[in-house]
Amino acid sequence: MKAVLLAGxxxxxxxxxxEFRPKPMVEIGGRPIxxxxxxxxxxxxxxxxxxxTGYKSNMIKEYFLNYEPLGNDFSIxxxxxxxxxxxxxxxxxxxxVTVAFTGEKTETGGRVFKAAKYLDPNEDFFLTYGDGLANVxxxxxxxxHEESGxxxxxxxxxxxxxxxxxxxxxxxxxxxxxxxxxxEGWINIGFMILNPKTLDYFTDDCVLESGPLASLAQDNKLxxxxxxxxxxxxxxxxxxxxxxxxxxxxxxxxxxxxx
Numbered sequence: 001m002k003a004v005l006l007a008g009x010x011x012x013x014x015x016x017x018x019e020f021r022p023k024p025m026v027e028i029g030g031r032p033i034x035x036x037x038x039x040x041x042x043x044x045x046x047x048x049x050x051x052x053t054g055y056k057s058n059m060i061k062e063y064f065l066n067y068e069p070l071g072n073d074f075s076i077x078x079x080x081x082x083x084x085x086x087x088x089x090x091x092x093x094x095x096x097v098t099v100a101f102t103g104e105k106t107e108t109g110g111r112v113f114k115a116a117k118y119l120d121p122n123e124d125f126f127l128t129y130g131d132g133l134a135n136v137x138x139x140x141x142x143x144x145h146e147e148s149g150x151x152x153x154x155x156x157x158x159x160x161x162x163x164x165x166x167x168x169x170x171x172x173x174x175x176x177x178x179x180x181x182x183x184e185g186w187i188n189i190g191f192m193i194l195n196p197k198t199l200d201y202f203t204d205d206c207v208l209e210s211g212p213l214a215s216l217a218q219d220n221k222l223x224x225x226x227x228x229x230x231x232x233x234x235x236x237x238x239x240x241x242x243x244x245x246x247x248x249x250x251x252x253x254x255x256x257x258x259x
Contacts, residue, residue, distance in 0.1 A: 001193075002119055003046050006208075007034055007130035008054025008102055008111055022056040024130035025063065026240055029247035032063065033234055034130050036254060038095070043256045044138035046126055047095050050118045052102045052111035061099050067092070109206035113199070121196050128190035133243060133254035134231040136191045141225045145193040148223035152198050152216050155191035156224045157231050158184075186224070188213070189231055230254055 007024040024034035038049055053060050068074070068086050077083040098118050102111040112127065119125050124145070126138075136155055145153035167176040188209065198221075201212035216222040230253040234240050246253060 001046055001124060001126055002048040002050055003038075003041050003126040003128070004050045004052060004112060004115055004119070005034065005037065005128060005130045006108055006111055007051050007060060008057070008104075008106060009108075009131070010055050021059050022053070023234070025056075025059055026234065028133075028234075028240070028243045029252075033133065033243070034060070036133055037128065037130065039092075040133070040135070040254055040256075041126065041138065042092070042095065046138065048098075049095065050098045050100055050115050051130075052100055052115040054102055054104050054106055054111065057099070057101045064097050064099060107205060108208035109202050109211045110204045112208065112212075113202040113204050113206070116199050116202070119196065119199075124193055124195050127192045127194055131235070132189060132231065132233040134189060134191060134227060135229045135254050135256075136225075136227050136231075137229075138191075141191060141193060144223065144225040150216075150223040151195040151221040152213070153193050153223045153225055154188045154213065155227050156186040157189050157227050159187055186226070189227070189233070191225075191227070 005024070007022060009023060025032040027033070028036055034051070041047075041049075051060060051064075069076075069084065071090055073087040075083075075085045075087070100115045100118060102114040106114065108129075134155070134157075141153065141155060166174055167178070169175050198212060198216060201215050203211070206212060213222060232239065232243055232246075232254075234243060
């Protein structure tokens with residue numbers, strides 16, 4: 001199964017970082033958040049990636065083009081680039097990465113539409129956003145998708161309120177405090193599996209959630225996988241710090257223990 005990673009947005013809410021690099025290249029523990037997502041997927045056997053880029057696409061291209069020499073010792077004859085010899089291997093040596101430029105201002109669904117030429121027309125594909133980390137059990141997600149019989153399955157969570165909530169009685173007296181409780185509704189966090197037939201719902205200018213996913217839901221072809229484990233988006237500098245604090249403390253809740 002190939003994974004499509006949406007990595008083309010501007011990241012306006014984390015401008016302190018994304019002014020200089022694409023949001024998926026913002027680092028957590030010295031590695032781009034995009035790498036962490038790929039590392040999690042690879043631990044479940046997904047090692048073929050199609051990265052749909054846009055804003056500052058060249059930075060993502062350069063990262064993967066130079067991944068081998070920058071991550072290992074090497075020898076090279078300065079007059080012959082083809083003489084490059086890498087002296088050691090790394091855990092990502094069996095990854096296959098396609099970096100596909102899908103336009104500077106293309107919407108999320110349009111990026112999938114433009115990257116679809118790199119997918120197997122007879123095989124389900126994985127799809128997620130390049131700016132959030134979660135320890136989603138991909139095997140369980142696959143099982144849910146297969147058992148549902150639907151064309152697509154999205155991963156959902158109950159988000160936590162940003163603020164504590166106060167319970168009041170009819171007199172306006174405070175009866176209880178709830179520290180950042182979970183909200184009642186569910187939201188899509190990505191980590192989706194789609195049948196190639198779903199590509200019929202995509203166009204080159206569609207928004208993923210309000211376009212294809214909404215239409216699939218209307219046609220009763222969309223299921224969900226409820227995730228109750230770790231999930232942390234990275235929409236703000238504060239959330240970037242939360243993820244880096246996890247890393248610096250020795251915790252990596254979005255990765256398997258072996259990673």
